Amino acid sequence: MKKNPVIPFAIIAVIGVLLVIVISAVGIGQRNDIADEGNDEATEEESQDGETSDDPEEIFESNCASCHGADLSGGAGPDLTKVGSDHSEEEIHDIAVNGTGSMPPGMATDEEAEVLAKWLSEKK
Incomplete structure (x- = not known):
């Protein structure tokens, strides 16, 4: 019986596409977390000081x-x-x-x- 050489490549391609989608979703979540973290730090600095730096x-x-x-x-x-x-x-x-x-x-x-x-x- 002869094996079909296309099937392993198709499986690898599907796994690759799914992996790209998962990594992209994780990256988007991390990007949003980083952006939110930067906003939180700025707010904390402003609320702690309440005034501008004199340096x-x-x-x-x-x-x-x-x-x-x-x-x-x-x-x-x-x-x-x-x-x-x-x-x-x-x-x-x-x-x-x-x-x-x-x-x-x-x-x-x-x-x-x-x-x-x-x-x-x-x-x-």
Whole structure:
């Protein structure tokens, strides 16, 4: 009796498709859990403090470093290593709150922008 060579391949294909579906469902659940966890942490931080950080480097790291680089050297956003020689503290505050060019508004609260502006205006 001759075996049909297609049947083992069909079984493997069906098992593979089912495995992909199961792994995708697990991944979607994990993605949602991770997103929810991030929201919970932000809420916990806000409720514990109730106020903004007064550490300009911490504010910069959480709000600005992704575009301007952790060392202020730039990236998607411009280099800020000597921003104080180009802009006054008030101008920096205005840019942090209202945005400019490709930088969107609202990247920092008024209080955070005040702390950042003072710190960045000293970079000359």
